[in-house]
Amino acid sequence: MNKAQALVVDDEPDILDLLRITLGRMDVQASTALTLADAIRALEQDRFDLCLTDMNLPDGSGFDLLRHIAEHRPELPVAMITAHGSMESAVAAMKAGAFDFVSKPVDLKLLRTLVGSALKLCGPLTTNPRRDEMHTRLLGDSEAMEQIRRLIAKLARNQAPVFITGESGTGKELAARLIHSQGPRGEGPFVAVNCGAIPQELVESELFGHKKGSFTGAISDKEGLFQAAEGGTLFLDEVADLPLQAQVKLLRAIQEKCVRPVGASREIPVDARIISASHHDLNQEVEKGRFRQDLFYRINVIELRMPALRERPQDIPPLANHLLSQLASPQTTTEPTAMRLSPAAIEALKRHPFPGNVRELENILERATALCESSQIEVADLYLGKNEPSPTPEEDVDDGVPLEDYLGEIERRAILSALEETHWNRTAAAKKLGMTLRSLRYRLSKLGIE
Numbered sequence: 001m002n003k004a005q006a007l008v009v010d011d012e013p014d015i016l017d018l019l020r021i022t023l024g025r026m027d028v029q030a031s032t033a034l035t036l037a038d039a040i041r042a043l044e045q046d047r048f049d050l051c052l053t054d055m056n057l058p059d060g061s062g063f064d065l066l067r068h069i070a071e072h073r074p075e076l077p078v079a080m081i082t083a084h085g086s087m088e089s090a091v092a093a094m095k096a097g098a099f100d101f102v103s104k105p106v107d108l109k110l111l112r113t114l115v116g117s118a119l120k121l122c123g124p125l126t127t128n129p130r131r132d133e134m135h136t137r138l139l140g141d142s143e144a145m146e147q148i149r150r151l152i153a154k155l156a157r158n159q160a161p162v163f164i165t166g167e168s169g170t171g172k173e174l175a176a177r178l179i180h181s182q183g184p185r186g187e188g189p190f191v192a193v194n195c196g197a198i199p200q201e202l203v204e205s206e207l208f209g210h211k212k213g214s215f216t217g218a219i220s221d222k223e224g225l226f227q228a229a230e231g232g233t234l235f236l237d238e239v240a241d242l243p244l245q246a247q248v249k250l251l252r253a254i255q256e257k258c259v260r261p262v263g264a265s266r267e268i269p270v271d272a273r274i275i276s277a278s279h280h281d282l283n284q285e286v287e288k289g290r291f292r293q294d295l296f297y298r299i300n301v302i303e304l305r306m307p308a309l310r311e312r313p314q315d316i317p318p319l320a321n322h323l324l325s326q327l328a329s330p331q332t333t334t335e336p337t338a339m340r341l342s343p344a345a346i347e348a349l350k351r352h353p354f355p356g357n358v359r360e361l362e363n364i365l366e367r368a369t370a371l372c373e374s375s376q377i378e379v380a381d382l383y384l385g386k387n388e389p390s391p392t393p394e395e396d397v398d399d400g401v402p403l404e405d406y407l408g409e410i411e412r413r414a415i416l417s418a419l420e421e422t423h424w425n426r427t428a429a430a431k432k433l434g435m436t437l438r439s440l441r442y443r444l445s446k447l448g449i450e
């Protein structure tokens with residue numbers, strides 16, 4: 001098999017030698033260039049699978065090379081070598097299209113991972129059936145969805161932190177999963193964490209791990225979610241809910257690509273791509289002093305906005321049909337037949353504002369499927385704008401059930417009813433229930449309500 005070819009560009013011959021030897025040990029053949037002009041010449045003469053370039057070159061900058069490659073060899077992954085601690089340049093490089101960065105002095109373990117990811121990118125991405133299946137799941141024929149699918153495919157090809165905005169239920173987590181699964185980390189783990197659902201005092205230990213005995217209850221060493229996402233992606237959902245103290249540590253983890261478990265004396269390197277999401281306007285959270293500006297800057301290298309369902313009503317019929325066929329899932333051995341929506345029901349759905357977006361559509365259809373007696377769903381079966389009269393717990397909880405289950409059932413119903421009334425807006429539902437959003441999220445995950 002032919003060796004992979006890398007082009008390494010730096011004005012310091014010693015660094016070039018070091019990188020050439022290091023890459024050689026990874027079975028990558030490196031050609032070197034001391035200037036921008038040399039690099040451009042090399043690109044014209046040879047075919048490369050990866051380019052590593054320093055930021056400052058005698059006759060230009062790494063950005064000039066990035067632009068040249070974007071124009072002439074757009075499929076070539078470029079990683080920028082940045083000065084130690086210069087996160088601004090790293091962010092700027094990724095915004096300009098670099099697929100990743102590596103800071104000086106180059107950490108060999110990180111360089112190895114970076115090269116591995118880059119080499120996976122240069123061939124055509126394997127058609128993994130799991131990936132295809134995931135791909136077809138971001139449904140919608142609207143131009144907005146088309147653009148999102150294109151952007152996701154692009155984002156999958158680099159390592160830059162992505163920040164996904166959008167109302168609740170618009171598909172932020174689904175988009176994050178697709179960016180992960182379509183990229184070179186697709187075979188690695190995808191670890192999703194709802195930052196608002198972790199009790200405040202456990203946030204740091206959950207994210208970064210802890211050492212045995214570092215606090216009461218730490219009975220053994222525990223790996224954090226960052227370590228669990230090694231080689232893959234860490235999805236920080238509702239990132240705005242992170243306490244300020246954890247934000248400081250997160251910033252450091254992203255900047256230095258290493259974490260220090262609670263109670264540990266040493267930092268450990270981690271290689272996880274960060275994708276975060278929030279339905280809050282993080283600019284406002286920064287203005288109010290609830291979110292660190294420097295962290296926002298780091299996680300928001302590239303922003304992806306998931307449009308609300310009411311902005312793309314033409315997506316409702318294909319989504320609804322897909323969801324109905326999923327609802328007719330094969331619990332029986334015979335081929336299930338999906339229910340249909342009457343033309344009037346489709347029109348009614350298209351006019352509905354959907355504050356809870358696709359998740360609300362899923363709930364509406366699930367309820368309609370359960371309640372509708374024929375195979376066609378009519379407008380009345382959708383209960384749009386009305387709340388289904390929910391039975392009181394006394395009506396159907398058996399006398400013999402244990403108290404805990406009985407109370408759990410009451411809790412579940414109260415929460416579901418508040419969610420329904422607020423169209424699955426969890427902030428409003430929490431308010432209605434007189435609890436904090438954090439505590440509602442905790443209960444939702446405990447009760448297994450998505």
Ligand SMILES: Nc1ncnc2c1ncn2[C@@H]1O[C@H](COP(=O)(O)OP(=O)(O)OP(=O)(O)O)[C@@H](O)[C@H]1O
Nearest residue numbers: 137138139140167168169170171172173174358359
């Ligand atoms: N375009 C889409 N095609 C198919 N399914 C979708 C689409 N958008 C969202 N969904 C489905 O809607 C549900 C909600 O999506 P998801 O959890 O990704 O939303 P979210 O924006 O992360 O929500 P939240 O902010 O409440 O966490 C999921 O079941 C998801 O699969």
